[in-house]
Amino acid sequence: MFNKFKLDGEDYNPKKKKSKLDKIQLSNSTIIAIIIGISFLLVLLIAYGIVRLNSNSYKNIKEDSSKEIVYTIYANSNYHQEVPYINLKGDLYKEVNDNIQEIAGEYLDKETGAITYDYNLNGNFISLVLVITEYIGDSPRNNFYTYNIDITNKQLLSKEALIDYYKTNTEEIKNRVLYELEKAYKEKIDSGAITEDSCDFDCYISWRGEQNLNPDNYSYYIKDGYLAAYVPFEQYEAFGDDEAFDELDDYLILLKEAPSE
Numbered sequence: 335m336f337n338k339f340k341l342d343g344e345d346y347n348p349k350k351k352k353s354k355l356d357k358i359q360l361s362n363s364t365i366i367a368i369i370i371g372i373s374f375l376l377v378l379l380i381a382y383g384i385v386r387l388n389s390n391s392y393k394n395i396k397e398d399s400s401k402e403i404v405y406t407i408y409a410n411s412n413y414h415q416e417v418p419y420i421n422l423k424g425d426l427y428k429e430v431n432d433n434i435q436e437i438a439g440e441y442l443d444k445e446t447g448a449i450t451y452d453y454n455l456n457g458n459f460i461s462l463v464l465v466i467t468e469y470i471g472d473s474p475r476n477n478f479y480t481y482n483i484d485i486t487n488k489q490l491l492s493k494e495a496l497i498d499y500y501k502t503n504t505e506e507i508k509n510r511v512l513y514e515l516e517k518a519y520k521e522k523i524d525s526g527a528i529t530e531d532s533c534d535f536d537c538y539i540s541w542r543g544e545q546n547l548n549p550d551n552y553s554y555y556i557k558d559g560y561l562a563a564y565v566p567f568e569q570y571e572a573f574g575d576d577e578a579f580d581e582l583d584d585y586l587i588l589l590k591e592a593p594s595e
Contacts, residue, residue, distance in 0.1 A: 392485075395424075396422060398421055403420070403421055403455065404421065404451075404453045405419055413444065415449040415450075416449060417442075418451040426490060437466065438466070441468075446468060448465075448469070449466055450467075451465060454555070454558065459485065459556050460482075461555050462481045462483075463479065475566070476566050477566065478585070480555045496561060497561075499593070500590045501590075501593050502589065506590075507563070507589055510587065511546070511549075512547065515542065519538045557586065557588065560589065560592070561589045561591075562588045
């Protein structure tokens with residue numbers, strides 16, 4: 335009766351006892367899983383800490399601690415208008431807010447101009463862009479007004495100060511914008527929106543606005559640590575620009591990373 339088990343035979347295949355090597359491999363897999371889990375938790379904690387740190391670092395200098403650093407002080411959904419307000423204490427911020435409201439005031443409750451904004455916090459710097467889109471003629475025209483503020487020193491930074499801080503120059507900036515224009519032109523060619531025969535690159539630049547090759551006409555902005563510039567490209571339906579420029583960042587060109595300390 336014992337033959338059915340074939341204790342010494344080749345067919346005997348009970349569940350094998352794990353070898354020391356198997357145990358080590360299992361242990362390593364477990365350790366890796368634990369490390370991944372801990373790493374994920376650390377990332378979450380660090381991200382949460384950064385958010386709390388940013389919130390707390392501005393809390394004591396806010397005018398209204400219950401509101402965001404920048405919030406919408408006036409809105410009109412019928413005309414796509416939102417006017418920002420910098421919620422920080424000090425004469426500098428009052429001057430900037432007054433300037434913003436003066437610029438926006440010309441278009442409030444009028445269908446000739448949409449008003450929007452965006453802002454970015456970069457350590458001790460806050461950057462805000464006010465955008466007035468004028469609907470005059472066949473195509474809309476965007477006007478960008480940027481405010482870059484050193485919160486620590488309560489200073490409104492000039493274009494020259496930003497360019498100097500990022501250790502660049504107008505020629506380098508111009509070449510960067512030209513590079514982005516060349517990329518955009520090739521994309522238009524590849525998509526079939528235009529052909530080289532109908533409009534070469536010089537033609538494309540002229541339609542986009544040759545004045546946009548002049549860095550003095552850019553509205554500078556700090557975006558996630560990068561020096562960037564809003565460039566008011568001209569829009570044309572023939573180029574498919576109703577889709578190409580449907581977001582604010584479509585006008586934003588990243589110029590240079592922040593210099594290492």
